Amino acid sequence: MTGRLPWVLLGGLVLVQISYPLTGGGARAVVTVVTVALGFATSVSHALLTRGARTAALLVAVTAGGGFAVEALGVATTLPFGEYAYSGELGPRVAGVPVVVPLAWTWMAWPAWLAAVRVVRSRPARVALATVGLAAWDLFLDPQMVAAGYWTWADPHPALPGVPDVPIGNYLGWLAVALVMMLLLGVADRTGTRRGDTPMYALYLWTYVASILAHAVFLELPGTGSALWGALGMGLLAAPLAWSLREAPP
Known part of the structure; x- marks a missing residue:
């Protein structure tokens, strides 16, 4: 059963995510928190079962610990994402950051890293591709979460065409943070x-x-561009990953 645990958790994640568009208000916030918790558990359990306790602990320290630190810094100083604030809808907050938010960094950092490891051989190329693979997820995440009212920007300009409520500087901040995380995961x-x-x-x-x-x-969503921007951004890793899986995984 233990070897199947990541698959079981992933199945639960898929089912919960499918329910997201069918909910609203407080129920949608609950679905969001459960989704993040399942994503975190899926990635951490996989790291633990395939790489051991040390790697799993480092994954959590780098991504969840580092994610909390940078989110708290961002709320307090506007760096590196710009001026934004969380609402109270995602549950308890520490230093202005919902406790669940740092777990999301872990959720997507680990699969982004392993996908890059499969696609390219050199370590610098892996770090670069994994950085893009993680940061590009925010092209989906921020527009969706802002539309749901979970956080807001003081000044969302300049913004990407078709994505009016998220400043471009936020995505650059994600790139910087993702780069540090992937260097450490490497x-x-x-x-x-x-x-x-x-x-x-x-x-x-x-x-x-x-x-x-x-x-x-x-x-x-208030704009029509997030599907396109996200498809292009995450596709830089997702497309070669899917192509590589034409062959049986090693």
Whole structure:
């Protein structure tokens, strides 16, 4: 059962995410928190089962710990994302940051890293591609969460065409943070690709495809561009990952 745990958690994540467009208000906030918790558990359990306790602990320290630190810095100083504030809808906050938010960094950082490890061989290329793979997720995440009222920007300009409520500077901040995280994950995980990494490939590709569909069809967003920008951004990693999986995973 333990080897199947990431698959079981991923299945639960998919089911909960499917329910997101069907909910609203407080129920949608609950779905969001449960989704993040399941994503976190999926990635951490996979790291623990395939790389061991040390790597799993480092993953949490770098991404959840680092994510909290940078989010608290951002709320307090506007760096590196710009001036923004969280509402109270995502549950308890510490230093102005909902406790659940740092877990989201872990959720997507690990599959982004492992996807890059599979796609390219050199460590600098892996770090660069994983950085883009993680940061590009925010092209979906921020427009969706801002529309839901979970956080807001004091001045969302300049913004990407079709995505009016999120400043471009936020995405640049994500790139900077993602780069540091991937450099550290590159030190923490030197094992290369493993057969058991398939659940993380599935997690990354599911997030990519489901996000495009949700933003293009199911979510009522103020702009029309997030589906396109997210598809282009995450596609830089998702497309070569999907191509690589034409062959059986190693």
